[in-house]
Amino acid sequence: MNTRSAPSDRTRIRRLAELASYEQASLHAVIDAAHLCHIAFDDGKGTHCIPTACWRQDDYLYIHGSNGGRLTRLLTSGVQACITITHLDGLVLARSAFNHAMNYRSAMIYGCFERVTDEADKHQALALFMEKLAPGRQTQVRPGSIKEMAATTVMRIALDEAAVKIRTGGPVDDAEDMDIPAWAGVLPLVLTPATPVADEYCRVEAPDYVRNWAR
Amino acid sequence: MNTRSAPSDRTRIRRLAELASYEQASLHAVIDAAHLCHIAFDDGKGTHCIPTACWRQDDYLYIHGSNGGRLTRLLTSGVQACITITHLDGLVLARSAFNHAMNYRSAMIYGCFERVTDEADKHQALALFMEKLAPGRQTQVRPGSIKEMAATTVMRIALDEAAVKIRTGGPVDDAEDMDIPAWAGVLPLVLTPATPVADEYCRVEAPDYVRNWAR
Helix, strand or coil: CCCCCCCCHHHCCCCCHHHEECCHHHHHHHHHCCCEEEEEEECCCCEEEEEEECEEECCEEEEEEECCCHHHHHHCCCCCEEEEEEEEEEEEECCECCCCEEEEEEEEEEECCEECCCHHHHHHHHHHHHHHHCCCHHHCCECCCHHHHHCEEEEEEECCEEEEEEECCCCCCCHHHCCCCCCCEEEEEEEEECCCEECCCCCCCCCHHHHCCCC | CCCCCCCCHHHCCCCCHHHEECCHHHHHHHHHCCCEEEEEEECCCCEEEEEEECEEECCEEEEEEECCCHHHHHHCCCCCEEEEEEEEEEEEECCEHHHCEEEEEEEEEEECCEECCCHHHHHHHHHHHHHHHCCCHHHCCECCCHHHHHHEEEEEEECCEEEEEEECCCCCCCHHHCCCCCCCEEEEEEEEECCCEECCCCCCCCCHHHHCCCC
16 A cells, blocks of 8 residues: 655554555545544643544545634644544454454544635535535525624645555454454444434425435 | 533533533443544644544543554653544534534543553453453453563543533524425434454354344
């Protein structure tokens, strides 16, 4: 996977370095599969880790927040952030306790957020967010009012300094453990769409993104 | 939900405070449903956010790591940590773009990790971790050797300073938006066990925790 090298010292993966990737396509895939990320930052009094919704446009990760919120205030003040996305794909059961592992896809992004100030860019970014949640929905809902838009901050961070770490496949046991009579393999986990629950006042026929949600 | 108040200023939830809980039972439920957490900390050069496996014993959250790893080294040096666990439960589609939301269960824990130094406590903690992953498996696998145990650090953090935030249910629309002809409701997401994948050399019959995995 390592045809590209780490973009910086702090993104160079040391632990299980063979699982690392610095390819743009891997990074995009991990982000695009995610609805939320965890953002770590320091507010001058301590370190915090906040989950929030995210989406991608080109080589930027986007988030949004309420103007008055601490997250918005701090992240737009130029504080250094570390954003991590993790998909858990399964429990890896090995023949020894020590070799147990998890399968996952994770991404870490370092840098500083910038506020999206241009109104057209901001509208476009939020439209893209909606498109990710429910394709085509943008034209069905009431768009943000001037007041709602003014209360919302959209922020983005460049994907310049990022690393991906992915583990797939079965257990890697020590050769001398192969005859131990323990079941060995993977117990997969998948974030799965379940049957949509319509609002009790909803009288509208379900659109494609609802009907196809749980397949 | 707020019969107990926030244990500290930094755990007092300001944003959508009506979704906050400071009850032990809520916190335990969010942790026990999780296989991994995100840990934010500062290494003196910047802020990091690392995903890692976790489990709970009484009123402590446990993690483990390689002795040589940066995470282990820093967290056992007394650095302040913020641990966040987030379960995404669904996308909440409202009649206006602005009122879209997500359903989730999240927990944040502040404090410092301590190394579990007592050998019996360390063995017990790791056994409990295995029991969470696969009940009964502990007696089937090769236990950790002296060398493997020596290479593994088990750490724990007290659940004294924590907060839980949970959103459930359908969209909350503005009264004047109720006639907008957009489908409204929840698109649920569930982390679901899928069919186990046995290791190609596995000749052992699947135990209960494998046969019952994907139901």
